Amino acid sequence: MRFTLWLLLLVALSAAPASAFDPEKAVVQIFTASQEPDWVQPWQFGSVQRSSGSGFIIKGRRIMTNAHVVSWARQVLVKRFDDPRIYVARVKFVGHDCDLALLEVDDSLFFKDIEPLEFGELPKVRSTVVTYGYPAGGEQISFTRGVVSRIELQTYAHAGNRSLLGVQTDAAINPGNSGGPVIQDGKVIGVAFQGIPGLENAGFFIPPPVIEHFIEDISDGVYHGFPLTGIRTRPLQNPAYRRKLKLPDNGLGARVDSLIADMPAREKLRVDDVLLKIGDHEVGSDGNIVYAGNRLQLAAAIQEAQHGAEVPFTVWRDGREQEVLVPAVVDENDQHRGRQYDLPPRYFFFGGLVFTTASYDLLRTVGASSPARQALMYEIFYRRNEKPETLRPEPVAVSTVLQAESTANLRILPGSLIDKINGVKIDRLEDVVKAFAKVTDGQHVIEFQKEGQFECLDHKAASASNQQIMKLYGIPSDRRL
Amino acid sequence: MNSTHRMLLTALLAGLSSLNAPAAEWENAIISLQTTRKAFSYSRPWQRQSGSANKTAVMIGANEFLTTAEGLQDLTLLRLQKYGRGQWWAGELSWIDHHANIAVVRARDLAFNDGLKPVEIGTPDPSRTGWEIIRWKSGNLERRAAEYNQYLVQEGRLTFMQHLQLEASSEIDAVGWGEPMIADGRVVALSAGQTGNNVRLLPVSFFAPLLQNRREGGQRGLGYFPFVWTPVHNPDTFAHLGLPGEPRGALILDVPAVPAVKPNLKARDLILEVDGNPIDNEGYYRDPDHGLMILENLSTRGRLAGDTVKVKVWRNRAEATIEYPLPAANFTDRLLPFAAYDSEPEYLIVGGLVFQPLNLPLLQAFGQNWQQRAPLNLTKYSDEVPTPKRPGLVVLSMVLPDPFNLGYQDQRWLVVDKVNGRQIGGLPDLNAALAAPPNGFHEFAFMPGSGVERMVLDVAETPAATDRILHQYRIPAAAHPPAE
Numbered sequence: 001m002r003f004t005l006w007l008l009l010l011v012a013l014s015a016a017p018a019s020a021f022d023p024e025k026a027v028v029q030i031f032t033a034s035q036e037p038d039w040v041q042p043w044q045f046g047s048v049q050r051s052s053g054s055g056f057i058i059k060g061r062r063i064m065t066n067a068h069v070v071s072w073a074r075q076v077l078v079k080r081f082d083d084p085r086i087y088v089a090r091v092k093f094v095g096h097d098c099d100l101a102l103l104e105v106d107d108s109l110f111f112k113d114i115e116p117l118e119f120g121e122l123p124k125v126r127s128t129v130v131t132y133g134y135p136a137g138g139e140q141i142s143f144t145r146g147v148v149s150r151i152e153l154q155t156y157a158h159a160g161n162r163s164l165l166g167v168q169t170d171a172a173i174n175p176g177n178s179g180g181p182v183i184q185d186g187k188v189i190g191v192a193f194q195g196i197p198g199l200e201n202a203g204f205f206i207p208p209p210v211i212e213h214f215i216e217d218i219s220d221g222v223y224h225g226f227p228l229t230g231i232r233t234r235p236l237q238n239p240a241y242r243r244k245l246k247l248p249d250n251g252l253g254a255r256v257d258s259l260i261a262d263m264p265a266r267e268k269l270r271v272d273d274v275l276l277k278i279g280d281h282e283v284g285s286d287g288n289i290v291y292a293g294n295r296l297q298l299a300a301a302i303q304e305a306q307h308g309a310e311v312p313f314t315v316w317r318d319g320r321e322q323e324v325l326v327p328a329v330v331d332e333n334d335q336h337r338g339r340q341y342d343l344p345p346r347y348f349f350f351g352g353l354v355f356t357t358a359s360y361d362l363l364r365t366v367g368a369s370s371p372a373r374q375a376l377m378y379e380i381f382y383r384r385n386e387k388p389e390t391l392r393p394e395p396v397a398v399s400t401v402l403q404a405e406s407t408a409n410l411r412i413l414p415g416s417l418i419d420k421i422n423g424v425k426i427d428r429l430e431d432v433v434k435a436f437a438k439v440t441d442g443q444h445v446i447e448f449q450k451e452g453q454f455e456c457l458d459h460k461a462a463s464a465s466n467q468q469i470m471k472l473y474g475i476p477s478d479r480r481l
Numbered sequence: 482m483n484s485t486h487r488m489l490l491t492a493l494l495a496g497l498s499s500l501n502a503p504a505a506e507w508e509n510a511i512i513s514l515q516t517t518r519k520a521f522s523y524s525r526p527w528q529r530q531s532g533s534a535n536k537t538a539v540m541i542g543a544n545e546f547l548t549t550a551e552g553l554q555d556l557t558l559l560r561l562q563k564y565g566r567g568q569w570w571a572g573e574l575s576w577i578d579h580h581a582n583i584a585v586v587r588a589r590d591l592a593f594n595d596g597l598k599p600v601e602i603g604t605p606d607p608s609r610t611g612w613e614i615i616r617w618k619s620g621n622l623e624r625r626a627a628e629y630n631q632y633l634v635q636e637g638r639l640t641f642m643q644h645l646q647l648e649a650s651s652e653i654d655a656v657g658w659g660e661p662m663i664a665d666g667r668v669v670a671l672s673a674g675q676t677g678n679n680v681r682l683l684p685v686s687f688f689a690p691l692l693q694n695r696r697e698g699g700q701r702g703l704g705y706f707p708f709v710w711t712p713v714h715n716p717d718t719f720a721h722l723g724l725p726g727e728p729r730g731a732l733i734l735d736v737p738a739v740p741a742v743k744p745n746l747k748a749r750d751l752i753l754e755v756d757g758n759p760i761d762n763e764g765y766y767r768d769p770d771h772g773l774m775i776l777e778n779l780s781t782r783g784r785l786a787g788d789t790v791k792v793k794v795w796r797n798r799a800e801a802t803i804e805y806p807l808p809a810a811n812f813t814d815r816l817l818p819f820a821a822y823d824s825e826p827e828y829l830i831v832g833g834l835v836f837q838p839l840n841l842p843l844l845q846a847f848g849q850n851w852q853q854r855a856p857l858n859l860t861k862y863s864d865e866v867p868t869p870k871r872p873g874l875v876v877l878s879m880v881l882p883d884p885f886n887l888g889y890q891d892q893r894w895l896v897v898d899k900v901n902g903r904q905i906g907g908l909p910d911l912n913a914a915l916a917a918p919p920n921g922f923h924e925f926a927f928m929p930g931s932g933v934e935r936m937v938l939d940v941a942e943t944p945a946a947t948d949r950i951l952h953q954y955r956i957p958a959a960a961h962p963p964a965e
């Protein structure tokens with residue numbers, strides 16, 4: 001499902017929510033000037049985009065907002081409620097997987113006379129909430145009231161490859177509301193963050209368990225992210241399968257269908273283990289747990305753990321219950337399968353060819369009609385599952401060939417995946433650099449992953465043209481590694 | 482045309498025209514065909530529909546009528562009519578070549594031939610003028626002028642092979658069903674398609690060797706070049722290969738293991754000549770009859786499967802000449818067979834799990850844009866060739882929901898790896914595996930990827946469940962072909 005991020009604004013209503021103080025005073029408007037890199041010509045950035053969002057002040061003189069409000073920011077400005085001044089802010093912590101960020105403002109005046117907002121509990125379904133923020137279409141704070149419609153794992157559109165706990169509400173959440181607080185009984189019980197086009201009266205906010213995980217994560221000064229264990233489970237509702245595993249027909253247990261390569265569960269669990277309990281959460285045969293009264297996918301239980309923690313599993317194996325501790329870790333390799341932010345893309349330029357990481361961002365840029373698209377999709381999303389033994393740490397693709405006299409005869413499709421250069425297997429961008437340093441007969445031979453395809457570059461001509469092409473295209477450096 | 486080829490073609494055409502009638506008597510040579518055939522839904526492989534087509538054929542011998550193959554596959558009824566009106570006569574297929582898209586039909590009653598006369602078949606007029614496309618329409622013989630556009634080598638209508646075709650412009654509409662194009666009193670091509678005013682035709686010079694082979698009692702079909710090659714524009718590539726002189730030759734990128742060819746070409750061979758025709762760096766040669774043509778044409782130009790073509794290559798910095806035996810075009814040369822004409826779709830239903838061979842018609846059931854619409858875990862196999870270990874693929878295409886298969890009801894498009902521990906390369910493997918379940922359970926393992934990797938069914942309950950599901954979903958049989 002394709003998500004679009006909307007920004008939320010607080011609506012100032014005449015009837016204040018039932019609390020002893022005015023939460024709107026702690027709600028701020030955020031103005032961001034951002035610049036996203038060009039994934040095809042990665043040394044350059046796109047035009048400066050201006051956008052606005054919302055945020056709120058929490059204890060510790062910090063502002064909480066969404067990561068997508070401040071991603072690729074060149075400048076972040078904040079404005080307090082009913083204050084004409086603009087303050088410069090900077091991003092202190094950002095979690096792109098959970099779409100949360102914390103900002104700091106050096107000017108101590110900013111926090112003067114403002115009561116920071118406190119966090120509450122995960123709201124109940126059907127309970128009333130109020131969203132605060134600065135949605136597009138006006139300059140004043142606004143808030144809207146609604147009820148909690150449902151609570152379940154949602155795809156977080158900002159990164160695109162993670163599903164975390166999310167709450168759906170019928171309170172209006174519009175572009176500009178992003179980062180604003182959702183309040184119940186005077187406490188923050190969510191951060192508004194996204195909507196779904198075509199779904200009316202449905203906005204989504206990030207609930208306290210995700211927010212608290214983020215805050216706890218950064219307590220050591222570094223944000224690690226939400227961990228995974230590397231288990232793919234399936235419901236275990238088929239009577240025959242249950243009989244085969246000698247499991248009673250009691251509606252409990254999800255089956256381990258496969259285990260992801262290079263992830264810790266592979267060492268601790270087995271295919272056809274049945275997960276009966278994760279932590280304190282019983283696992284149903286539908287693969288769900290009961291979490292604060294809500295039936296959620298069992299991943300929600302694993303996401304409670306911090307990076308490096310061991311998650312206790314009760315599993316059914318060999319006809320009996322067993323206790324297993326499975327480490328939960330942040331999967332560094334997972335990042336290329338989602339949108340990336342704030343770190344400009346890595347690249348290496350040589351002889352008119354631009355080598356870069358084969359990532360989801362590159363895939364989006366290459367376009368739907370590119371003949372190289374399928375291979376790129378396979379590399380990014382399928383290879384790890386199907387042929388993990390052939391997975392490369394950082395698959396490398398040619399994002400473009402810059403047209404010049406020396407490259408005019410090359411026929412390389414944008415997004416073509418590299419197999420070898422001068423006989424050196426390319427596992428990461430650094431290998432490209434090393435491979436071009438190794439010339440055998442005056443010709444560099446670039447072999448592509450597509451069966452048999454290769455191109456040659458004359459070493460002397462390519463080296464001689466390198467500086468000329470860089471000058472021609474305004475490339476400041478031949479690499480960003 | 483080189484002299485050898487010209488002599489060969491002349492000899493073939495002389496043989497085909499031995500029963501020729503006077504050229505002007507087209508009304509005595511051209512007949513109408515009505516065909517009805519089975520049309521299959523690969524998304525519901527047990528269902529049958531019917532398709533029909535109105536075609537044209539031309540008499541080339543005693544009770545022999547030449548037409549295109551399209552519309553004659555999976556044939557259920559064929560009727561013939563002469564003079565554009567009157568009685569329809571029962572007919573039958575004499576011979577069909579799907580790759581070449583040509584066929585010969587005949588009347589069951591020889592009396593149909595009374596008054597008809599075969600026509601002469603010839604090469605297209607070298608001057609490329611005076612062409613007409615001809616057919617029966619509303620009882621009258623319709624003749625429309627056609628003008629030469631171009632010769633080209635492209636994939637045929639019913640095959641993955643590229644072969645010679647002729648494009649002509651004409652005001653005639655709705656042709657492409659075997660209507661002959663004539664010139665100087667001879668048939669020079671058969672129409673095989675139309676886009677707007679552009680009519681796609683099969684020139685006689687393309688299929689004459691097949692007809693001659695058939696007349697001589699041969700069984701050979703077209704041969705082809707199964708290797709993958711690329712044009713070379715990069716002078717550095719020629720330098721790397723060490724080729725002296727002007728840039729030339731087509732570079733082979735991949736030589737598939739299937740079909741097996743001996744002696745074979747190799748990846749990174751540079752094809753310099755085929756049968757003495759120099760190949761340029763775009764992979765084209767100068768054809769004496771048709772101008773600049775892509776090298777694939779040399780695999781069918783006066784050649785059939787089993788013939789040898791002389792390929793001069795640049796290999797390991799030296800010239801080498803390979804006597805290359807042309808492999809027969811075979812739909813099972815690909816891991817996902819291109820087509821399965823004249824056979825019904827295969828399937829097997831086990832406890833509501835529907836298994837089908839993974840082939841191109843199944844993927845094409847995803848619609849016109851199937852390459853984008855079908856799941857990548859299926860389309861990724863479309864360029865692969867079969868191996869002895871994996872001669873084909875079987876896919877779980879859907880689950881017919883029933884309490885027996887509870888928990889699996891949403892699964893589909895899973896490629897089968899093993900069943901009951903046995904590797905699956907086709908439905909016969911699946912049948913054999915199901916006959917030997919271990920421990921009272923059928924165990925299905927699917928290729929790692931985007932869905933469930935394992936399923937289990939109770940062996941004892943499977944037959945009754947399958948029967949119940951077949952009845953519930955009104956499916957006539959659990960398998961095609963029936964399990965032994």
